[in-house]
Amino acid sequence: MKSRIDRRHVLRAALATPIILGAKARAAGTIQMISHRYPALEYYAGKMRDAIPGVTVNTQLMPIDKAMELATIAMSAKSDTPDIVYASDTTMQTFVKNGWFRPLDDLWAKYQDEFKLGDFPDTVLAPYRVDGHLYVMPHTVNTMMFFYRKDVFDKAGKSPPKTIAEFRDLAKSFNTPMRAGTISCLKPVDAATNEVHWYLNALGDGWFDKDWHPTFNTDKSVRAIEMLKEVTKYAQQGFTAAANDECMIALQQDIAVMGLQWATRANAMDDATKSRVVNQIDWVAPPQGHARIAGDGYAISAFSKQDPDTLFRVIATSASQASMRGAASMLIPPRKSILDDPEMSKANRFYPAALASYESGTRAPSLPEFNAICEFVTRRVLQGVTGEISIKQAMDTAASETGTFLKGHGYYK
Amino acid sequence: MVFPLGYAMWLSLLNYDLGSGSREFIGFGNYRELLDDARFWITLTRTLGIVLSAVGLEFCLGLLIAYGLYRLTFGVRVLNLLMFLPNIVTPVVAALFLRWIFVGRWGLISGILISWGVFPPDFLGNPYWARVTIVLADAWQFTPFMILVLYAGLNTVDQSQIEAAQIDGAGVWMLLFRIMLPSIRPLIIFVLSIRLMDAFRFFDTIYVMTGGGPGTATETITLYTYALAFRLLQIGKACALGLLTLLFVAMLVALMIRVVYRREKGAF
Numbered sequence: 001m002k003s004r005i006d007r008r009h010v011l012r013a014a015l016a017t018p019i020i021l022g023a024k025a026r027a028a029g030t031i032q033m034i035s036h037r038y039p040a041l042e043y044y045a046g047k048m049r050d051a052i053p054g055v056t057v058n059t060q061l062m063p064i065d066k067a068m069e070l071a072t073i074a075m076s077a078k079s080d081t082p083d084i085v086y087a088s089d090t091t092m093q094t095f096v097k098n099g100w101f102r103p104l105d106d107l108w109a110k111y112q113d114e115f116k117l118g119d120f121p122d123t124v125l126a127p128y129r130v131d132g133h134l135y136v137m138p139h140t141v142n143t144m145m146f147f148y149r150k151d152v153f154d155k156a157g158k159s160p161p162k163t164i165a166e167f168r169d170l171a172k173s174f175n176t177p178m179r180a181g182t183i184s185c186l187k188p189v190d191a192a193t194n195e196v197h198w199y200l201n202a203l204g205d206g207w208f209d210k211d212w213h214p215t216f217n218t219d220k221s222v223r224a225i226e227m228l229k230e231v232t233k234y235a236q237q238g239f240t241a242a243a244n245d246e247c248m249i250a251l252q253q254d255i256a257v258m259g260l261q262w263a264t265r266a267n268a269m270d271d272a273t274k275s276r277v278v279n280q281i282d283w284v285a286p287p288q289g290h291a292r293i294a295g296d297g298y299a300i301s302a303f304s305k306q307d308p309d310t311l312f313r314v315i316a317t318s319a320s321q322a323s324m325r326g327a328a329s330m331l332i333p334p335r336k337s338i339l340d341d342p343e344m345s346k347a348n349r350f351y352p353a354a355l356a357s358y359e360s361g362t363r364a365p366s367l368p369e370f371n372a373i374c375e376f377v378t379r380r381v382l383q384g385v386t387g388e389i390s391i392k393q394a395m396d397t398a399a400s401e402t403g404t405f406l407k408g409h410g411y412y413k
Numbered sequence: 414m415v416f417p418l419g420y421a422m423w424l425s426l427l428n429y430d431l432g433s434g435s436r437e438f439i440g441f442g443n444y445r446e447l448l449d450d451a452r453f454w455i456t457l458t459r460t461l462g463i464v465l466s467a468v469g470l471e472f473c474l475g476l477l478i479a480y481g482l483y484r485l486t487f488g489v490r491v492l493n494l495l496m497f498l499p500n501i502v503t504p505v506v507a508a509l510f511l512r513w514i515f516v517g518r519w520g521l522i523s524g525i526l527i528s529w530g531v532f533p534p535d536f537l538g539n540p541y542w543a544r545v546t547i548v549l550a551d552a553w554q555f556t557p558f559m560i561l562v563l564y565a566g567l568n569t570v571d572q573s574q575i576e577a578a579q580i581d582g583a584g585v586w587m588l589l590f591r592i593m594l595p596s597i598r599p600l601i602i603f604v605l606s607i608r609l610m611d612a613f614r615f616f617d618t619i620y621v622m623t624g625g626g627p628g629t630a631t632e633t634i635t636l637y638t639y640a641l642a643f644r645l646l647q648i649g650k651a652c653a654l655g656l657l658t659l660l661f662v663a664m665l666v667a668l669m670i671r672v673v674y675r676r677e678k679g680a681f
Contacts, residue, residue, distance in 0.1 A: 065624075069643050076431050076646070094646075098431060177532055188626055189644070238517025240538040240627035246516075255518055375644045382628035386540050405645070408430070 030056045031306055031314060033298075034071050035086035037061035038244070040264050040330035041296065044139055044318045047326075048084070051317035055310060057084075063243060064088075064190045068371070075100040075301060083304040083311055087136045089127035089295050093368040096130045101299040103133040107312040115316040116337075124334040127295060127363065136297040137315050139324075140264060140331040143358040144194060144291035145350070147183075147251055147269070148258035150282040161287045164203060164227060167258075171234035174257040181234030183247040183259030186385065189371065191243040192378035193364075194292045198260060199224040201290035201362045207373075208365055212411045214402050216377060217395035225395060229385045235259075240382055252277060260286055263357065264331045266350035283353035289360030295334065332358065369409055376401040425653035431646035443653035452629075452637065453654070457661070460633040463544060464612040467551040472605060474552065475559025480589055482560070483567045493564065500557040508621035511550045512537070515622070540630035543623050547631050550618050555608060562604045566597035606666045613662045634658050 033048060035041050045059035060082075062070070071085050075095065087095065095101050108117055120138060128136035148160055152174060161167040171181030185191040196216075200206055204221030208214060215221060232239060236250045248265045250256045252275040268274060269281040285291075298315045300308060317323065324333040328344050332354050338344055345351040364370055377398040384394030406412065428439045447453045478496070482489050499507065514521040515536040526533045536546045570593050578592045594601070616635040619625060625632035625640070632640075638658070642651035 072431075072643050072646070076648075178527075186627075188624060236518055237523065237535045238520075238538045240535075241516070241623060249519070253519065372645045375640060379626070379629050379632075382626055383630075384628075386538075386627045386630070388540060388628055388630065 030058050031083045031311065032081040033057055033059045033084040033086075034067050034074075034082040035059065035061050035298070036064040036067045036088075036296065038262075038264050039268055040140055040327050041086070043327045043330060044298075044323070047318035047323045048314050051314040052310065055314065057314055063245065065243075071095075075303065078303050080301075080303050080305045083301055083306045084315060085299050085301055087128075087297055087299045090364045090370050092128060092136050092299060093130070093366065094371060095299070096135050097368040100302055101135045102302045102304070102308065103135060104137065104300065104312065105134055107308060108134055108137075110309075111312060111316055115320055117316070119321065119335045119337050121334070121336055124295065127366070128297065136299045137312075137319050138295050138297040138334040139319050140296045141293075141334045141358065142295060142332065143263050143293045143354055143361050144198065144260050144286060145263050145266065145283045145353050145357045146258065146286045146291075147261050147266070147281055147283055149277065149280055151280045152257050160282075160284045163287050164199070164231075167287050168227065168231050168234075170258070171231055175234040179254060180236035180250070180256040181258075182231060182236075183242070183250050183256040183261065184232045184235035184239040185242045185244060185247040185259075185261075186232070186240050186378075186382060187243040187246075188378040188382060189374045191247075192381065193374040194262075195228065195260065196225070196374075196378060196381055197362070197364060198286060198291045199228045202286075202288040203227055206362075208367070212367065212406055214399040217392075217399040222392050222395050225381060225384065226391045228381070229391060232385055240386060251281065260291055263350060263354040266354070267329045267348070283350050283357075285353060285356040285360050290362045291357060291360075293358055293361035293363055369406060372405065373402050376405070421652045421655060424649055425656050427649040429647075429649035429652075431648060439649075443650045444657065447650065447654055447657060453634075453657075455629070456632050456634050456637045459544075459629075459631075460613065460615075460635075463548060463551075463631070463633060464609060464615065467548045467555075467615075468605065468608045468612050470548060470552045471556045471559045471608065472601075474556045475563050478556070479560045479563035479567055480593075482564050484585070493561070496560055497557045499554050500561075502554070504554065504617040505621055507554050508550065508618040511553070511618070512622045515546050515550075537623050538627055540627055543627060543631050547619055547622065550622060551612065551615065554618070555611075559604060559608070562600065563597070566600040567593055569600075570596045602670060606669065609666060609669070610662055613658065 033045070035045060042061060045061055048057045049059060051057065060070075061067075067086055068091055071082060074082060075085075075098070085095070085101070087101070092101065112118060124138050124141060125134060128134055128138065146160060153159065156173070158170060161170055167182070173181070175181030185195060197207075200216055200221055202224070204224030205215040205218045206221075207216055216225075236242070236247075236256045238246065242250070244262060244265065247256075247259065247261055248268055251259070251261065252269060252271075254276045266281075266283060270278050272278050298318075300311045300315070304311065321335060321337055324335050324338055325344075327333065328338055329348050332351070333339060333344075367373070380389075380394040380398040380401075381391075383389050384391040389397075425443055426438060426440060427436055428442065429436045482492060485492070502510075512520075517523055517535045517538050518527070520536070522536070523533050534542045536542045574592055574596070575588060578588055583591065614635055615633055616639065619631050619633060619636060620639070623631045625636040634654070635658070638651050638654045641647045641654060
């Protein structure tokens, strides 16, 4: 039978067109959000979805490396999705430099009173300003704390370590085939960066000198990374592929005794549905300080075609005082009214350690290329730790790669 | 196909860096830089090692199983169907599944062995074992493809040749190696070429299972290309690497066809 287009086909097509276009319009109305994933951010994602009645927010949460790669792919292509993008104080540097984020100054001023935005301390906002413009609304202040099994320490008559050398000795003494002496999270890039950051800043010469020349391959820094390697002898199996999730699970499942982990993971230790060590984990500031401090928040894509006011209201609603009070058990809230509330500190037993860790912590270098550089450094450190090359060779190679990279970016001749 | 390839060629001639914002014409500068880059040669060698091991293993296993199926007198269809299942699973899903099997300490294999008091190696965390695991993972997923193609090929061999060989006293293995394999040589070259080209693009499984690590132990040329483009934001250099890979794979397949058919003309 020969098919042909008749009047009936044309009529059907005409009737179907508004339906198809309508569906497209509805799809275009959905706000797309990409984010890193951990319990506090999952909570905020829920708040964004419920922020404005009638406005659909599609939240995609994934591990930070993947979230940032996805955002990079989309935004380098100037795609109009995502609309709302997760940003940390380091990732935002790259995105702002590339012109991928929209400054929030006008919206911040417009909604200052409605969302009580003056409640954010200047010290929290400072890392999110570039050339005087604010790009990110903070949702968390985060710091790495020292997690340890109080019951195991008490039984052994030990107290939390004051130095990294003591930490190594304790890890060695607690290490058994069934329970590792410590966690180590060396999956490149983000997780390994945190650990390298601590050793470099606490024992070595840090990342860079004032002219952005690498200092992570000086003799002192090489010794610091050699200490990292020594500590990993007592780490949980699979530490080279472990990120924060895997390390959190290792502590929750009684697979390791102690180690460095983000404050935002503290509350999960006492979650009876997931943890075997409820009320057995305690926290102190990391030995010798200088562990990484960071912050998370959300920014608006410069390429989004959605109404900026709507996007800002979605973000601000999720970061409202009421929302942050609800999330206070999962993070350090960046609002003064909550931080200064003694009831909050009493209700969240990790707060004193988190604040002590924050005071002794060190931020990552304020360099847009920092994440790219960590790609070189963490992979080379891993090669050193797994014995493929020496630590000295690893750090020298990473320094050489970094030098070439930064030279190409005009940092020095 | 022409437009993306042409665009990639054009980008490969630029110093196109999203991080620095530069986009200047530098001719073959990216190619020169890559050919002088130790990481390029190391990842290329590692890729070759992983690809040849994986495809070799898949071919040997695939041939043995296909021949077994050929000689089987019952249940061939059901077995064929069951064995093909890993091949129809999306690679990322398969990789996630395999990651939780091989992950250290609480993965399926480690968990079972540790409960018996045996502490296995760190499959994904030890450089040597990570490479072995990646090869096994690829073999798990793509051996069924080999089985399917080789089984179909074995069934096309002229029955009168087989019967003649059997009358002459040829055993099971002689039948396979002397009669059947030479008969399906074009098919073998075809399936190996397809798998070689495919395995060179090996990305999703490694990305999910090891991320190229530990260190750079499982970093293949595609992972390096990915790192250049989306971590270091060096788009021009990443395009140049992609084109070098294309060139290399084309040369490898051409060489393979030439070696196997060195005495014959017009094989394809």
